């Protein structure tokens with residue numbers, strides 16, 4: 001039973017009506033999916049800075065265009081497959097290429113597609129420029145971001161404070177494992193901030209999606225980015241350059257607060273710094289218990305990534321300090337490797353720590369984990385060894 005004869009005309013109208021209906025339905029579905037995706041967290045995180053918003057907008061524009069194109073292409077495809085199927089005896093069109101549209105479609109359709117591409121590329125280019133061009137003619141707040149194996153250092157150049165940010169171990173971080181840090185990067189909203197990126201060792205990359213950019217941290221180079229946060233909140237990110245064993249343990253957390261709260265935080269940090277400096281420079285002789293307690297805290301944050309909390313290290317890459325000849329031998333050799341590091345290995349010089357901090361860590365290493373060297377290292381000894 002043939003519905004069409006070979007030369008017969010096409011009656012497109014009923015099909016087109018149905019197609020219009022399905023396109024409308026699909027658009028509704030797509031709109032619903034767009035709304036739901038934000039709630040389900042399958043879309044990009046909500047931007048927190050102007051440029052990030054623009055990136056988000058380019059992304060949404062692209063997705064919308066892609067969705068519409070997909071709906072049109074699929075509608076035509078499904079319509080054709082269904083109504084022009086062989087069992088209905090639909091005759092293949094033998095004259096399409098002889099019509100005006102048949103001749104020109106090969107130019108018009110790619111032309112349209114190119115137009116769509118250029119529309120997207122145009123918006124993307126404008127946004128890119130905004131990201132990389134640091135605003136001129138005004139003073140931005142400077143924050144130096146230094147990547148380390150495997151932690152971040154943030155130096156607030158305008159405020160004379162420096163903080164260290166490390167991941168929180170599994171037993172303390174709950175469901176925020178590899179997301180939480182001990183000290184977040186605190187930043188004020190509605191302030192143009194310039195980030196200066198560099199590294200103390202291998203390549204790392206600063207990446208907090210809500211800020212909109214990702215920038216490599218390369219030792220020996222300083223690279224600039226900038227952002228202006230427009231809302232308060234906590235935004236997470238992570239190191240985005242494979243930087244060794246614990247690349248995964250370099251999360252980033254930006255705590256965005258109002259400028260007033262930021263000033264308050266800066267005052268607090270400056271006080272902490274003054275108190276620590278006063279403590280470190282006093283000629284006080286410390287008791288073993290005090291040094292052990294301080295040393296344990298410092299060791300666990302600064303040294304345990306490699307030498308482990310248990311002091312057993314991860315041989316052969318990271319030697320055990322438990323029972324190590326250095327940690328139980330002469331104090332001078334122990335101080336030497338901690339102050340000067342060991343060139344060509346992951347053991348960096350720790351001479352930026354204060355005499356008191358080094359005295360505490362070394363005392364701890366010499367007496368923890370059954371090392372029982374029994375001796376105590378005072379800040380004055382460290383000072384003399386520098």
Ligand SMILES: [Cu+2]
Nearest residue numbers: 204239243250
């Ligand atoms: Cu890294």
